[in-house]
Amino acid sequence: MSSRQRGGWVRQIWSANGAGSVCSATPAPSDPSGALDPVDSITDGAFSTDPAILASDNLYADQIGWANPSVVDYYRTIEAAPCYMRVWQQMLIDCVDGASQQNAPYQLHDIWLFIDPEEFVIFRDGGVAVSNY
Amino acid sequence: MTKYLRIQSSNSKLRILFVTLLSLFSAQVMAQGGVLSVGVESSRPIAEVVRTLGIRHSVVITYEDPKREANPRVMQLRTSYSVLPSTNAPMNFAATLEAVLSAAEAVSSPERFRIERAGNVFHVVPNQIRAPSGEWIDQRPVLDANISYTVDEQRGSNALEVLEAICDQLTTVGGTRVELGNVPGIMLLNSKVTISVSNQRARDVLRDTLQAVDARLTWRLLYNPEVDWYLLNIAAVVNPTDAAIEKPIEANRPPIEQGAPFLRSPQSAQ
Numbered sequence: 001m002s003s004r005q006r007g008g009w010v011r012q013i014w015s016a017n018g019a020g021s022v023c024s025a026t027p028a029p030s031d032p033s034g035a036l037d038p039v040d041s042i043t044d045g046a047f048s049t050d051p052a053i054l055a056s057d058n059l060y061a062d063q064i065g066w067a068n069p070s071v072v073d074y075y076r077t078i079e080a081a082p083c084y085m086r087v088w089q090q091m092l093i094d095c096v097d098g099a100s101q102q103n104a105p106y107q108l109h110d111i112w113l114f115i116d117p118e119e120f121v122i123f124r125d126g127g128v129a130v131s132n133y
Numbered sequence: 134m135t136k137y138l139r140i141q142s143s144n145s146k147l148r149i150l151f152v153t154l155l156s157l158f159s160a161q162v163m164a165q166g167g168v169l170s171v172g173v174e175s176s177r178p179i180a181e182v183v184r185t186l187g188i189r190h191s192v193v194i195t196y197e198d199p200k201r202e203a204n205p206r207v208m209q210l211r212t213s214y215s216v217l218p219s220t221n222a223p224m225n226f227a228a229t230l231e232a233v234l235s236a237a238e239a240v241s242s243p244e245r246f247r248i249e250r251a252g253n254v255f256h257v258v259p260n261q262i263r264a265p266s267g268e269w270i271d272q273r274p275v276l277d278a279n280i281s282y283t284v285d286e287q288r289g290s291n292a293l294e295v296l297e298a299i300c301d302q303l304t305t306v307g308g309t310r311v312e313l314g315n316v317p318g319i320m321l322l323n324s325k326v327t328i329s330v331s332n333q334r335a336r337d338v339l340r341d342t343l344q345a346v347d348a349r350l351t352w353r354l355l356y357n358p359e360v361d362w363y364l365l366n367i368a369a370v371v372n373p374t375d376a377a378i379e380k381p382i383e384a385n386r387p388p389i390e391q392g393a394p395f396l397r398s399p400q401s402a403q
Binding site for chain 2: 034035036037066067068070071073074077078
């Protein structure tokens, strides 16, 4: 049994609340002239086609919010903040030996991203994190 | 497709329906003489058409905005192209993309693009924009700039770090701020990259970096004239079968709450 069959990867599917690229005080229409693609464009594949491979020690770097602070900075620059977005993070895993479990969903996270000019606060399933950017 | 049906056993009936519908659709296309069409209404019609083509045919097509004076107006763009009846793949993908650009010119698009090809990757690159006087003005695309990058051999670099470095250099060289937009951050964070380049064209470095990630990734470099920023958005190319995997999340999606709590302090939220 290879390490892949024993839990070789996890992957994530992101889905936004339909707000498109605008982080707004209320769920907003998309921003077709803006420079930020909607989160749903990540949903359309980034984590669904090519899973992240777990390291041999089964460690996998994860984080919530944006990996790059520039998006938060962008929302502030276009004066969309203070604002929020809600996204869902579906975690799937290749957890057992057997084809039927290769895309097993094991957690659906409900995430709220709140941006104001001073803070970036993230809620996931009742937990809260305050970013340093 | 067979493998896909097997791994999604819990939704097998839905999957079979999906495959059946896909087959019917394919048959209909063939009955129409092997011609497919795509139409959009957008302020970035070329970007939207090529994105549709990329997803539809599982081809990596990148797109770069020109540097505009103002947000462009919404335009309609529609084009048709011949496909091989056996696969529904375009007979000549480069020609299909050229036809998209021609169709845009035919509807008086104020922007002109060119197609570059590198292996199986196609780049849609800005060429000219039309000034208010009507004159066409040449554009030097942001990603035509040359950049350098050296991987930390001791520690290694992840793809996210490399992309951030590319954006920083483009900002320095071009004078317009270039930042990462929505990207598959966790995937990039978990992808080690060993690319070192010296004075190479940014478009080539970016393509090589994304190809080093174990995924089929594409980009859209979009410009917001109101704040004079470019954002480099990265996403995977998904074919219809892969996209179908995502549908269960829609069923699981919690209802959107109106009047949601807004900017609570961390203390009050606990």
